Amino acid sequence: MSSHVRTRFAPSPTGYMHIGGMRTALFCWLFARHHGGTFILRIDDTDQQRNTEAALIPILRAFDWLGLNWDEGPEYHSYSQTINLSLQQFISYGDYGPYYQSQRKEIYDRELNRLLVTRKAYRDFDPPEKFAEGRALAEKEKRVFLNERTWLDASDAEIQKQLDAGTPYVVRFAIPREHTVVINDHVRGEVKFDAGLMADPVIVRTGGMPLYNFATVVDDGLMKITHVIRAEEHLSNTPLQAMLHEALGYKMPEFAHIPFVAAPGGKEKLSKRKLDQYKKNPAFAKLFNIGSDVFPKLGLEQAAGLDPVMVEFYEKSGFLPAGVLNALVRLGWSLDDKTEHFSLEDMIREFSLERVIKAAAGLDPEKLLSYEAYWMGKLTLEEKLDGCLPFLAKAGYIKPFDDDVTGQELAEINQVIGDSQAFLSDVFLNVLRFDDVTRLEVAKVIEAIGDRLTVFSDVLRFDEFFVADDEMTWDEKGFEKRITKAEGAADLLFDLSGVILNSDIAGASDFDRVVHQFVEQRGLQIGQIIHALRLSVTGKTSGVGMFEAMELLGKERCVRRMERTVEKAKG
RNA sequence: GGCCCCAUCGUCUAGCCCGGUCCAGGACACCGGAUUUUCAGUCCGAGAACAGGGGUUCGAAUCCCCUUGGGGUCACCA
Secondary structure, three states, X not given: OOOOOEEEEOOOXXXXXXXXXXXXXXXXXXXXXXXXXXXXXXXXXXXXXXXXXXXXXXXXXXXXXXXXXXXXXXXXXXXXXXXXXXXXXXOEEOOOOOOEHHHOHHHHHHHHHHHHHOOOEEEEOOOHHHHHHHHHHHHHOOOOOOOOOXXXXXXXXXXXXHHHHOOOOEEEXXXXXXXXXXXXXXXXEXXXXXXXXXXOOEEEOOOOOEOHHHHHHHHHHHOOOOEEEEEHHHHHHHHHHHHHXXXXXXXXXXXXXXXXXXXXXXOOEOOHHHHHHHOOOHHHHHHHHHHHHHHHHHOOHHHHOOOOOEHHHHHHOOOOHHHHHHHHHOOOEOOOOOOOOOOHHHHHHHOOHHHEOOOOEEOOHHHHHHHHHHHHHOOOHHXXXXXXXXXXXXXXXXXXXXXXXXXXXXXXXXXXXXXXXXXXXXHHHHOOEOOHHHHHHHHHHHHHHHHHOOOHHHHHHHHHHOOOHHHOOOOHHHHHHHHHOOOOHHHHHHHHHHHHHOOOOOOHHHHHHHHHHHHHHOOOOOHHHHHHHHHHHHOOOOOOOHHHHHHHHOHHHHHHHHHHHHHHHHO
């Protein structure tokens, strides 16, 4: 039945995983999983310039982080095991490998030769200028450019002569110009292209390296890809690829061109180059702000160069994979008129290409955050704790144990990865361990924070529970409003601190009782002191429940902080 | 510019293929109210869209055509 479905995602190692690409990958993955098929990760690295290994890690990690596994592709050990990372890991598994295009040169050569002997492709010995000039002229005259094909019908002897002379050449595919290519796209429906309008494209460059369109077709064909699911910008490559498939005698895959992820407030493709523009979008700015709040505290700052276009950004800011996944799947796809929340299992069960929408959709940071909040709410306290601990540790609020081992592990990783800072801090976050006392204390704070936690890094905003009393700072404006300008606030605080000090207090309800008694005796409303109290104890104008906060800190620390506040107010 | 794609609330979308049940449904955001010592949350409520113009039809968001607008792509990049 449909158990033969094979889909692939073919990223090129760019050093980061694009959030839009991730959405495409998700759809590919979902389609394969839904049909019990095979999902393949293939590395488009015909470029060869870059350090493939280092540039690939963030991409593989993104898949790993979101829980999208692949059946064939580069070998990779889940990041809890990355400590043992070594270059040997960058081999591939699966029966249709290698899965790195840079390792498939012989295959391309072989397939190219089949095209050459049947004259479906030909060596073009003309200098590149000739082609460029022809095109420029055509453009000037406002007509369609078709190249001359001087070498298409050259005799074997002529060709051999050029070959012997060492004349550089490219290989062009001879477009069957009479052809009208009809693509039956799963998302777009029937799309027609007139091959008569297309110049013969280079498929192998001087030097013999294949170009994208050729390599892709060879790989898709030989890897028995049944469904090419990719972003819409590839739609115009499709007729060429379809013709190549035909010329090579492969079974034509089915195509599905899904809309790309658009930039906030527009319809343009989301691009890393336009980040400055995105910052002006209020909703998007929110995302940037999470980063600029959190990363410095984690010591990431510039080094990491993270932004919301990269999947890594979300991981490092403590987003939940479930929320990100949910947001991505709803971008261009829906099940019906009401279902909003999908776990990975739900998505696998329900996903279908038929329900993919045609128009580009902008990533909505607000909605992403709301999905985060939803899935965060589904977590147990223990799970929240595990998510928050690394952030607190990285920010220096709590201490992990096993520090030595961590340092050593890091050194090892550093050796392999070089200076990829972003990756380092990443691994660091995930190898930390904490003792039970620390865990218990933090758990109490997280419990008090409750729904105020949307992403894990939100815990850092509650630093009042982690800083020493003498190092706690006050919100400037809040201090002025609630203490300086509030008549008698300082005196009230002073008196209250005395009362608290002399009371028998064990928990939140005791604080509650004592403070209420205090205001009643003076004929005041609770509202007349609560703000000053909060400010003096936490330094903030808002936060967790007042008396819960006090319980977390304990009587002595509350009193000390109140005294400090009074000093500051008087001094 | 050529080729191709797209077009429902501010945003993500349902409805469109198989015209009437849609004076267009949901979610996020926003606004108002309730709850609360604050924030968040929760609950209740409000406002908010078929790009325009022609057809076809008894009847069109739904079918056809045109216009407009937006976007993608046009490399010896992927």
